[in-house]
Amino acid sequence: MRIALLTESASVGTGSAEGGWCDRLTRELAEHEFELYALGSVRAGSAHAGTEPLPGRLSGLRRADPRPAVLHGRARRRALSAYRELLRSLVEPAAAEGFGPALYALAEAGRGGGLAALLRSGAALRLIETAWKAPGAVAVSGSGSAGEPLVRDALVAADLLANCLRALSAPWYDERRPEGLGAADLCHALGGGLAVLPGLLAKHFYGIPLIITEHSLHLRERARGYRDAPYRRPVRALMLTFFRLLAREAYRQAGLITPGSSFDQRWQVHCGADPATVRVVYEGTPGADLPAADAEPEVHTLVWIGPAEPYGGLETVLRAFARLRAEHEGVRLLVHSAPAGGSRAAEAGARHCRELAAELFPEQPEAVRFQAGDGSRGGAGRLRDAHEKGTVIVFSGTEGPRPMLVAEAMLSGRPVVATDVGAARELVGPTGLLVPAEDPEALAAACSALLRDPERRARLGNAGRLRAQELYAVEPAAVAFRDLYLELASRLPNAETPFGAPAARRPFGRTAEVRVAAESPVPASALAPPADPGAVTGRPRRAGAMLAELRRRAVRPGPEAPEQRRAPSPDPVPVGAGIGAGLGADFAEGSGVGTGAELVGALSGAEEAGAG
Known part of the structure; x- marks a missing residue:
């Protein structure tokens, strides 16, 4: 199949989060043809301008460079x-x-x-x-x-x-352009938010099914980011409403949604997703194949990983560490947070916690060491170094860490102590210790229990590593997406279904001959006779032309309408005709549209609304 990967990011190299995930997915599913559509634009002269190699086995990269044009008259x-x-x-x-x-x-x-x-x-x-x-x-x-x-x-x-x-405004919705989304068999949005917009339009224009993958709920991240946004209240309210309604529309239109945890699955259902379309697929990581971390350091060390914002819980772990140091002499704390230069809240939080550490340990500055790293995305090498330097890994946030951060910590073989929020209970399970959020005393007691018992640390560390390998291996994730792609393809209606008749939901109704007929240099008339005398016998028509033909045929009055809806020849038909017939049947069966007038209303509702 031809699969269009949709991403909001401008950096799509193997070093980025989206690029690394694309690299693993496309290499494992080499039987499909992938093309990346990136909404983000790379500025000229930047580090990523024309220098990043394409991740994985991508056949091409398309960017959303708007065409220079001006709207006039009725279109305006x-x-x-x-x-x-x-x-x-x-x-x-x-x-x-x-x-x-x-x-x-x-x-x-x-x-x-x-x-x-x-x-x-x-x-x-x-x-x-x-x-x-x-x-x-x-x-x-x-x-x-x-x-x-x-x-x-x-x-x-x-x-x-x-x-x-x-x-x-992207040039991806013109059936006359070979780089358009109309040539794809399905669209796969890598993340929510703006990345789903091309997929929604591809489904609206061509009927192409959409699958959405969210490793972290985009709407929740947007709401969290707008807390510190330099905008006044009306602007923040307007933009958050835009993303909320966009998420709801995307969840409604998506054929399948794949969150990265059951916790995000519940959020998506709460935001409007159909529970029958949501399938949890854990994000595969190549770290599952790496060996465990080396021997523990000689000096007991707690490693804290998370964002420096107040919800990250850095202040909680500092106060817990003050209690712990009174019981365990010489224990140290390594703080691995996001690098400086982030949001204003992160900079203020990091500054406050450094001052708090100096206040709690005035005569022991070596007790707490701050290490700048990427605690939210990427930085896998630095994270692994931090894991090897620690005895126990701690997550103390109030809103739950990213699942991949917890998985990387568990794969190192070190025991994990986390606050019982977000997806922590689902990921850690019985292989680690969970404590209430914002409770320094409980956090200190859990860490103290592990520091006193090396056998328990080893047992929990090994169990956590096995659990993370089971959930986050690359191969199970690739197998899951292979099955999901085939499931979406099997939902396409049969290309031979007559217009206006219920769709024959045969698995894989669009056979390989459909694409061969569309791409063959042999004239389309020699492969598929037109279903009516008014059909064009030249180049195979694409989905946009077929939608217009469906509208015209649906509104024709008179007794000749049933004759015009007779089934086409069972010979191979152009790919555009298959998509068009599938759309008509899909509306007839899936949305309850039974008459031609109702079908025109379903297909042209947005156009009528735009005309005012």
Whole structure:
């Protein structure tokens, strides 16, 4: 199959989190053809501009460089009307259900280019100001005038929304372009958030199924990041609502969703995902094949790993360590946190904890050592060095660490002590010690019990390593995605299903001959006779043309309609025709659309909304 991997990141080399995961996935599933579509743009002269090798067995890399164009006339009016409805869904709770139709209508209006410039124009700015002042808008938060939208808030919001919606201006939705998403068999979004936008549009335009993989819940990370964002309350509320509604629409439209833990699975269901579409697939890591860490250090050492923000729990472990040092002479603490230069909250938290360490151990500065590292993403080599220097590895956050951080610690063979929040109980299980959050006394008691008992440390460390190898090996993750890809492909309706008839849900109805017929230099007329005299007999039609043909055929009145819906020839048909027929059957069976008029409404609802 042809699989389009969708990512929001600009850095897609093997050193990045997305690139490393793509490398493992594409090498294990070499029978499929993968192409990477990256929304992030690399600035000229940066370290990643044209120097990063493609990860794994990718056949190509496509970036979302918007086409220079300007919208005029009816297309401009349709785009502004759709943008008005999109803003209304963001600021009026009663209009939240209109987010999806408005998004698709905006994409339809800007399909030929020019949308990026329009969303930064004065007309878009005025629409934001008008939306905030509407009677049903909820833009004011807090007391006084702190939550009143100002002109500068509208300027900031216009720029942020234009950047978020830049995926709608990507040249990937034109069936005449070979690099478009219409040639893919399915789309795989690597993470939530903006990465799902191309997948949503590919499903809307071509009916291509979508699978979403979230190793950490994107919506939760966005909400956590906006705590420290340098924006006023109206802007923060607007953007968080945008990501919340985008996540809900993505969960509704995705054929399958693969979270990295059962904890994230419950969050996704809470945010609107169908439980039947959610399958937990643990993130495979090559560290599962590496040997365990070497012998323990001579001096007992606790290794703390996490972010320096207040929710990371660094202050808790410092106070627990002060109690522990009174019982175990000479024990040390190694703090492995995110590097400096992060968010303002992280810098303030790190500064506060350094001052707290100096206050708690004024005469023993060597007791606590701060080591800058990447405690949130990547940095696997530095993390492994930190694991080898420790006797016990501690996670003391109040919101739960990333599952991969816990897995890497368990794979080292060192025992783990973690607060019982997030996915910690699911990952650690009976192989480590769990303590309540923000309880220095309980944390100190758990660490003290392990430091006193070397046999228990070895037993828990080995058990944790075996558990992490079982959950996070690369091969089980690749096998899971191989099965999920085939499951999505088997849901495609049969290419021979007549228009308007219930879809024959035969497994793999789109056979290999469909693609061979579409790519063969032999004329399409010699491979598949047209189903009606008005069909074009030249180059195989793609999904966009087939959708337009479906609309025209559905609205034709008269007794001749059943004859026009007769089944095509069982010979191989062009790939575009197969997709089009599949879409018509899918609407007829999956969404309850039975008549031609209803089908036109389902396919053209966004267009009608955009026309106002």
